[in-house]
Amino acid sequence: MAKSALQIARAAYQPKLPKAFKGGVALKEGKATESVANQAEIKELFPNTYGMPVVTFEEAAAKLSMGDFNVGVILSGGQAPGGHNVISGLFDGIKSMNKNGKLYGFLGGPSGLIDHQYMEITDKVTDAKTQIDINEYRNTGGFDIIGSGRTKLEETAQFDKGIEICNKLGIKALVIIGGDDSNTNACVLAEYYLQKKTGIQVIGCPKTIDGDLKNSQIETSFGFDTACKVYSEVIGNIMRDANSAKKYWHFIKLMGRSASHIALECALQTQPNICIVSEEVEQKKMTLSQIVNSIADAVAARAAQGNNFGVVLIPEGLIEFIPEMNVLIKELNDLLAVESDVKAAVAKLSANSKSVYESLPEAIAKQLTLERDPHGNVQVSLIETEKLLIEMVKTRLAAMKAEGKYVGKFSGLGHFFGYEGRCAAPSNFDADYCYSLGYNAANLIASGKSGYMSLIKNTTKSSDQWIAAGVPITMMMNMEKRHGAMKPVIRKALVELDGAPFKELEKNRAEWAINTCFVYPGPIQYFGPSEVCDLPTKTLALEQAAK
Numbered sequence: 001m002a003k004s005a006l007q008i009a010r011a012a013y014q015p016k017l018p019k020a021f022k023g024g025v026a027l028k029e030g031k032a033t034e035s036v037a038n039q040a041e042i043k044e045l046f047p048n049t050y051g052m053p054v055v056t057f058e059e060a061a062a063k064l065s066m067g068d069f070n071v072g073v074i075l076s077g078g079q080a081p082g083g084h085n086v087i088s089g090l091f092d093g094i095k096s097m098n099k100n101g102k103l104y105g106f107l108g109g110p111s112g113l114i115d116h117q118y119m120e121i122t123d124k125v126t127d128a129k130t131q132i133d134i135n136e137y138r139n140t141g142g143f144d145i146i147g148s149g150r151t152k153l154e155e156t157a158q159f160d161k162g163i164e165i166c167n168k169l170g171i172k173a174l175v176i177i178g179g180d181d182s183n184t185n186a187c188v189l190a191e192y193y194l195q196k197k198t199g200i201q202v203i204g205c206p207k208t209i210d211g212d213l214k215n216s217q218i219e220t221s222f223g224f225d226t227a228c229k230v231y232s233e234v235i236g237n238i239m240r241d242a243n244s245a246k247k248y249w250h251f252i253k254l255m256g257r258s259a260s261h262i263a264l265e266c267a268l269q270t271q272p273n274i275c276i277v278s279e280e281v282e283q284k285k286m287t288l289s290q291i292v293n294s295i296a297d298a299v300a301a302r303a304a305q306g307n308n309f310g311v312v313l314i315p316e317g318l319i320e321f322i323p324e325m326n327v328l329i330k331e332l333n334d335l336l337a338v339e340s341d342v343k344a345a346v347a348k349l350s351a352n353s354k355s356v357y358e359s360l361p362e363a364i365a366k367q368l369t370l371e372r373d374p375h376g377n378v379q380v381s382l383i384e385t386e387k388l389l390i391e392m393v394k395t396r397l398a399a400m401k402a403e404g405k406y407v408g409k410f411s412g413l414g415h416f417f418g419y420e421g422r423c424a425a426p427s428n429f430d431a432d433y434c435y436s437l438g439y440n441a442a443n444l445i446a447s448g449k450s451g452y453m454s455l456i457k458n459t460t461k462s463s464d465q466w467i468a469a470g471v472p473i474t475m476m477m478n479m480e481k482r483h484g485a486m487k488p489v490i491r492k493a494l495v496e497l498d499g500a501p502f503k504e505l506e507k508n509r510a511e512w513a514i515n516t517c518f519v520y521p522g523p524i525q526y527f528g529p530s531e532v533c534d535l536p537t538k539t540l541a542l543e544q545a546a547k
């Protein structure tokens, strides 16, 4: 396969590891843990994996040794930069402890385990039909090494199919690389395998560009760093274009599902005129027209200074946080679950929701009724909120003009950034972080752990100060309502309005709204001075500094 010059040079990059893994290593166990809430319920559901200690790896005289068995790996959910490095770190970690240990990759996500679709991951390919060369994937973006999928591992019949294939391949440990739901399911699987005394360990890894898998234990999910840097580069380029042409307002929607972490991080990197934060909209119960009016006011204020251009960042999940839209979406979710005819479902909406639905531009109303995701939720990435806001701001400005409150020209352009950043070549941060997560997972396996998430802490410091750790997944759980029933889940982290990143936006946004304070971050740098190449995200830096 043809390769770019960067791909060739980047393949030789040796990711950094925490100091603990440079020589011998020993496992240190902390105190027994409790789940973040609902302790009694979670303890009852996870009798074998509840209360285990947080563990850390420390430098020691000798390396750990791994039993003579094989390991399986699964990529779950949306792509995130660095997934290939988790697998390379895992591969190298296994080989450093057990030369004969094989790594099997299950294909297309969790369904590969259930349907017994797999390939061996190796650095000595002898049969291209059954083996994948790990060296082709080091430091590259994407999940194409084995593919990913959104099948949920939830049923015992699926778990039993997993036991069958693990026994056949001599696999004694599975590593599941995924977001909050996939890691919750990894823990359910670990518990089941312990109960059944299968001898199969399960370790999770924190993945998602959305940045919503973090808590007192997880500093950041992998992929967030690279994805935000890619979006910020392009936002910066658009800002410079806007500041050159001086005739467009750019409305940029950013991925992230419910959480606004990506939009907020990109705002801190680029200083747009406006960045909407869904969590604030929800807390202040802002209506759609209040949001539209505040944007129109900023457009008018800039127009009064002769600046008919600007940039607005919009989090992907915004629509669900606007109270009247939230009610409408919930009603539609319930109605469409039992009624396939959209017209018939719309006819059954409550009077309020019907009038909201009818007030929306036709295209947006249609997008609200599109196919639901496997959880029965609307797929926010398919709703063109950026176009909705442009249309509504335009209408509002026309009214303001008629009242003599606006003198300017408004031309809005919509963009959606999401897929552009999910498979970018990982930044140095993600390349190092992911490789370390994988290498650490191998050491957790060698230590006999199951139901743990592989974690690297102290990540704003240089990698020789990084701490390699394992955290029991039950520790991060609470009970939440899913599909009408209470379930144990890892709590999703939304933007905290009293957190340092949001406070930083709040401190600056009045000035950024009116003046042109754009910052142009430029592309990710893989080679060069550390202060350019190894910067963590502003979110991570601010959060860690506030601790």
Ligand code: FBP
Residues within 6 Å of the ligand: 076, 077, 078, 079, 080, 179, 207, 208, 209, 210, 255, 256, 257, 316, 380, 381, 418, 422
């Ligand atoms: P994960 O939560 O699985 O990491 O996926 C993140 C994400 O990129 C969201 O930001 C986005 O809403 C969604 O995936 C898009 O899903 P799909 O890849 O199925 O279009």
